[in-house]
Amino acid sequence: MTADLLAGLTAVLQWEVLTFLAVGVVLGAIFGSLPGLTATMGVAVLTPLTFWVSAEQGLAMLLGIYCGAIPAGGIPAILINVPGTPASIATSWDGYALSKKGQAGLALGINALLSAVGQLTSIFFLAVAAFPIASFALRFGPAEYFGLALFGISLMAGVSGDRVIKGMLAGMLGLGIATVGLDPMTAYPRYTFGQSEFLDGISFVPVMIGLFGLAEVLIQISDRWGKLDQAPSKLGRIWPAWMEWKRMLPSTFTGAGIGTFVGAVPAAGGDIGSVIAWEQARRLSRNKEAFGKGSLEGLAASCSSCNGAIGGAMTTMLTLGIPGDAVSAVLIGALLIHGIQPGPLLFRDHRDFVFSIVFLMAFASMVMMVVGLLGAKPLARALRIPSPWLWAGIVMFGAIGSYALNNAVVDVWAMFVAGIVGFLLRKADVPLGPLVLGLILGPMMESNLRRALILGRGDWLGTLTSSSIVVFFMVATILSLLLPLLKKRRAG
Amino acid sequence: MLSRMLGQGMNRRFAVVQALAAAILLFAVSCRHGDGPYPSKELKLIVQASPGGISDTVSRFMGSLIEKDLGVPVVCENKPGASGALAFSYVARRAPDGYTLGHASIEIAVVRTLGYADVGPDNMGLICLVSKTPAVLVVREEAPWNSFEDFIAAARKQRGGLILAHAGTGSIWHFNALLMEQAADIRVTYVPYGGTSRSLASLLGGHVDAVIAGTGEAIANVKAGRLKVLAVLDESRSQLYPETPTSHELGYNFGAPAWSGFFAPAGVPDAILERLEKAFRKGFASSKWARLCRERGMEAVFMGRKEFREFALQEAAFFGREIPQLLTLER
Known part of the structure; x- marks a missing residue:
């Protein structure tokens, strides 16, 4: 054990490997902070480059990209309300609010610090409890996924703030959009109007860029019509004060834990994990009202959970050879090319290599933390760019990013349509969080309910009580809907 | 219009426009190909x-x-x-x-x-x-079927009794499963997943009975002794599973490799x-x-x-x- 640990560490502590790691982190930071360029894309595009170097060097670069991109996704979420990757949606809720209050520096600092905490926590779980986590992930069958998705949907009310009815309507709109494309069971086209571009549904990333980025630009333009000269935003300090640390601590570890487990479940990643963690942190917090309006606890939960998902996804990938999210799916291919087969045998035959991966990820998250802290000041200064330039930049990068995702023009149109819809919804004071939840969770909920019913041969009650995990989610869903009502009644 | 502008003498802005136009033209020309032997560009x-x-x-x-x-x-x-x-x-x-x-x-x-x-x-x-890439029929190691024949016999006993997962309706692995049903005169119940890795996770977790997937996709868990391959759905044996019989060897003439x-x-x-x-x-x-x-x-x-x-x-x-x-x- 100790020998493997040392062997794993020495394989990593070489200046070539560490250089590749640093290059990877910086590249990842670039991919992550540009909306539309995702961590998956960064890893996939650079994988061929690693064919010609050693396994450690190649992996150092790819893991660097992964560990760099996810924290970097929080940067545009905080500064301009456009999540850089889907995982940082929840980061924008509190991060952008802080930034508007003139605390962009603090938000960026927290993003850098607590992203690293989330990653390191999940990496620690990977190192000590990989197999228990993986076997827990395997217990997720269709009924369990349906339970998880239903629970996620029940959080719509929580992320709507005090506009519950409008939030529900937005959520239904999201679920509706999620039904476009091939039927997940029968592959029959739904709402495609005969266009093969819509067979795979409406792409999520362009819709996200439109709803948040373009709509934000339109809102700012309409709010400030005729009075362009706005005062330069304050950056504020970067390092959180001791009291703030203490306040963020519980939600940080709630976030990291939830992120690790949700990340470990195949087909559920940081996007779902961070929304669930944010909502749980809100429930457990004493300052519930502050969430979504610049709460440090909310920001801490979302930063630590979307990064915790990294370690979780890697756990499933390394122990089972089954990807926990899209990035780890690409990483499997890269590992195979280097002659490494992820799976149960990896932990028996190449334990030193597993430790190498653990160290590489730990180093990468620390390098990214330094990059994030050093970059906070110059990045926050981006807010001093005159608004028209910033707006033009957001629209341009949004369009490029939407196109780059699938090299499809239809995605650019989706971005613009989503932007206009998002603008109108926000003008009508409709919260967009529930819409995003419906969009992410809709396909997961629908397809898994139908799979579960096939497995249960149509027996509803039997299916929804088939395991302790399902029952847990059903009870949690009911409680999450009822508790606020009961509390209100008692208070009233 | 043009002559008037030229007559007035070129102001600086017009010169810039001209230079830009020339640059664009040059760029366009340089992008053209066909002069040299194929291939002359990326x-x-x-x-x-x-x-x-x-x-x-x-x-x-x-x-x-x-x-x-x-x-x-x-x-x-x-x-x-x-x-x-x-x-x-x-x-x-x-x-x-x-x-x-x-x-x-x-x-x-x-x-x-x-x-x-x-x-x-x-x-x-x-x-x-x-x-x-041929398809393989995989089940969990502890499954009661030790050969393709066992599996077929169990499926025959109860129409639709066994649950088989695949990568999605209309995928090549789905067609292989349908061909198997046709060739062996059995019926199974399908659970389509969005991709092979999810169908394999579902098999490992004990939620379904069998999966049809590509040869390479199952290998990690086969080597680790968690899954076993009952048949390679092809004419000739696979290098990955030299011991495993093919569907054709067993007298079932089906199999559509990717x-x-x-x-x-x-x-x-x-x-x-x-x-x-x-x-x-x-x-x-x-x-x-x-x-x-x-x-x-x-x-x-x-x-x-x-x-x-x-x-x-x-x-x-x-x-x-x-x-x-x-x-x-x-x-």
């Missing part, structure tokens, strides 16, 4: 799947191998969607100059029958086939196709390709443009005939 290789999957790996790997022989860069671009139909019709509509190529997965023989796009091997300039090849738009001159085939053949012969195939569970098989064309047309005819019939098998 090639675009359109991949029908997302980055990171097997089609993407095959394309980027082969792209980097033929680059050396052709002496120009090969740039891969992913256009995923509609089982590849979007990418196939995109490439088929490009100018037939040999500078836009596409990765030809088995779906080129299927998407027309599925109604996704009117594109198939007959309106493509096929270049070559480079690999084949394959990978490359194509250009229809109407590309044969000389250019020949040049490309030569480059791919060279790449195929390299030890790097053999290694990739071994590691990803593919079989390195080469077919030149004529042979591939014949084969792909046969496959398209086979799926065009079989799919409508298979999808309406009485349940």
